[in-house]
Amino acid sequence: MESVLTINHLSKHYGKIKAVNDLSFSVPKQSVFGILGPNGSGKTTTLGMVLGVINSTSGDYKWFSETPKASLRRKIGAILEAPIFYPYLSAVDNLLIVAKIKQADEKNIEQVLKTVGLYERRNYAFSTYSLGMKQRLAIAAALIADPEVLILDEPTNGLDPQGIADIRNLILDIAKQGKTIVLASHLLDEVEKVCNHMVVMKTGQLLYEGKVADLLGNQNSFEVKAENIQKLEEVAKNWNVIHKIDKLNHSLILACNNDITGTNLNKYFYEQGIILSQIQPHHNSLEKKFLELLNN
Amino acid sequence: MLQLLQIEWIKLRRYRSFWIMLALHIASILLIASSFDYFITKIVKNELRKVGMSLNLPITEFSDVWIHITWLAVFVRFFLGMLVITMITNEFTYKTARQNIIDGWDRKDFLWAKVAQVIILSGLSTSVVFLTCTFLGIVSNVDSLPYFFNNIHYLGIYFVQVSVYLSFCLLLGILIRRSGLAIVSLMGYSIFEIYLLGKTYNKSHLEWLTYFPFNTPLNVVQPSFSKYIPRSEDFVQEIGFMSTVPAIIYVFVFISLIYIFLKKKDL
Incomplete structure (x- = not known):
């Protein structure tokens, strides 16, 4: 170039x-x-x-x-x-x-x-x-x-x-x-x-x-919230498109396969009887990467 | 070069201190010229009476007016010096020298813009002295007009003296970068040269003094009034333009030093 x-x-x-x-x-x-x-x-x-x-x-x-x-x-x-x-x-x-x-x-x-x-x-x-x-x-x-x-x-x-x-x-x-x-x-x-x-x-x-x-890598992460957060976590654990779950105070960070969108998540959890109160793309990985780089 | 000067003009035209110091300089020249006759007559009055001379000395007639007014005007170049120091140190305190380079000036452009201003200010001051002397000479004695061109080279000497002084101020400003400190240093150095001048005053070996940048050569050789006294045996020394050669060399040395510092320093 x-x-x-x-x-x-x-x-x-x-x-x-x-x-x-x-x-x-x-x-x-x-x-x-x-x-x-x-x-x-x-x-x-x-x-x-x-x-x-x-x-x-x-x-x-x-x-x-x-x-x-x-x-x-x-x-x-x-x-x-x-x-x-x-x-x-x-x-x-x-x-x-x-x-x-x-x-x-x-x-x-x-x-x-x-x-x-x-x-x-x-x-x-x-x-x-x-x-x-x-x-x-x-x-x-x-x-x-x-x-x-x-x-x-x-x-x-x-x-x-x-x-x-x-x-x-x-x-x-x-x-x-x-x-x-x-x-x-x-x-x-x-x-x-x-x-x-x-x-x-x-x-x-x-x-x-x-x-x-x-x-950033090809990370496709979402931050999700629901009233019953334990049930949400259980369902998420059993879904094979999600490969990592991080717990925050009142929400979960779900690292998903690349083809998964917010719509997919919403639909799946709804079908499993969970209504998500919040769903948004998650980006704090640059900060993590940056701190990793600086601390090495 | 015209482009550089246009830019410098935009920088200065709305800068109040520039106009104040320029006005003070010009006003001082006018004051000197208008009161010169009065003071000299008062000071040397008694001496003249002793030898039975009239009080009407031709000190402000052609061609002696060139010698006397240029000699005195050299002392008020201080205002121009402050102006040059303020102008150059501003560029460093505001960091605009740096921005000018970032925007697309070469460091040489910056140098030439400032050197050109020094030359223009010296030329402006010389023009003021020229007009003042011309007016004073004509008013004092129209009949002296045929001697107009005698000793007019004193204007050239004056120009060189102001240029060397202002180049030195430019160098000080670039080295020190703070206006207050630079002005104090300028005063300190001026006092040093005046001290040397005082030490050797009335002695015959004055030539070596003209090798100092500020003292070449107008204010070393004081105008002598004894030439107006008939049968005086005092030696009257006239200054030729060639005596400014050391001063011209100083101008080149100062500008070269400024160039070296500008090139080496981080802005």
Whole structure:
């Protein structure tokens, strides 16, 4: 598969501390690529190196199969850590600077401000913005040159639930347009909900690289509830399509064969005289897998 | 380059401190020019009376106006220095230098954008001095106009002196990255050079002092008023443009150092 970014044995050492150590992976074109890792695992350092602001100790990287240079970065929209703008300038002036650096059409400013919902406040100074507005302006800046790749480092940091949902939808919309998105996060939930490829990092090293679905395995689990939970468990034990049962406080997690759907479950238990009060697909396995990876 | 300057202009045009410091610098030049005649006449009045001279010295006429006003204007370049330090350290405190690179500037682009501003500010200051001197010279004595071009090279020397000073400020800002500390360091170093100047004042071996970046060479060679006294045996030293060669070398050294630091440092 064609890759947008290829990283080869990249390292960054600060004295004895190895912030990033011999890291290699590649980001496939048109993927939503997650970089997952706890705080201090080297995510931002890695992105800083491939964006030309941190000098690497050793190793190299390529953008669009080319040796990195400034003009390639104009095709990338990137936010690293917190949103960075001139505090005394308005949103429009700040975006004008970005548009000029990226040699993008200045007419895009109005459009991206509307996309992120800041058009009404466009003439206010950046310093008067709330955290959520600052994040949205950062996304507007990243979008301004209609980039081929979007790099977002903890884009939902500090946002309220509505803001988080808005930004997730925005990311998914952009991904639908065939763009590549690289998302660094320490939130599993975020990576699981939007990414299809991912790497897991810990203390500067790569723990896992691959598809999110592959890491999860082909698990088909449901969380079910019924008034008589003992009877439910007995019936479930005797049904051969269920190969594992985990008990939670007031519900059961049933790991089923892949062809089993919620409808099948509902129908079968009904026929056995059990009325399910709740049935929903179960996903906490990424969290488990993640913790397993980190603890190994 | 035009693109770089446009971007820098957007950064500065709504930045209030920029306009305040620029205004202070220009106002200081105007103040110096308008009060120069008055102060000098007061200070040297008694001395002149002793030798029986008139108080109407041609100090603000062509061509001596170039020598005197450029010499004094060098002292108020401090405001421009603060402006340059604030402008460059802002880029680090706001982390916008980093964002400019992420967005698609090369580190060299960043360097040239700042160096170009130093040159433009020096040029702007030189233009203000030029206009002020022209006005002052004409108002003082229209008949001195034929000597307009004599000593006009002092403007060139002034330009180099402001450039070397501002390049040094740029270097300080990039090394220190904090405006307060950088301004204090600038003052400390200025005081050091003024101290050297004071130590050697009235001695004949002043040349070595001109090899220090701030002292080359306008404010080392103080304008002498003794030339207005008939039959004076004082040696009057005129400064040629070639005396700015060490300063021009300093500008290149400073810019090279800035380039090396920008390239090596993580932003």
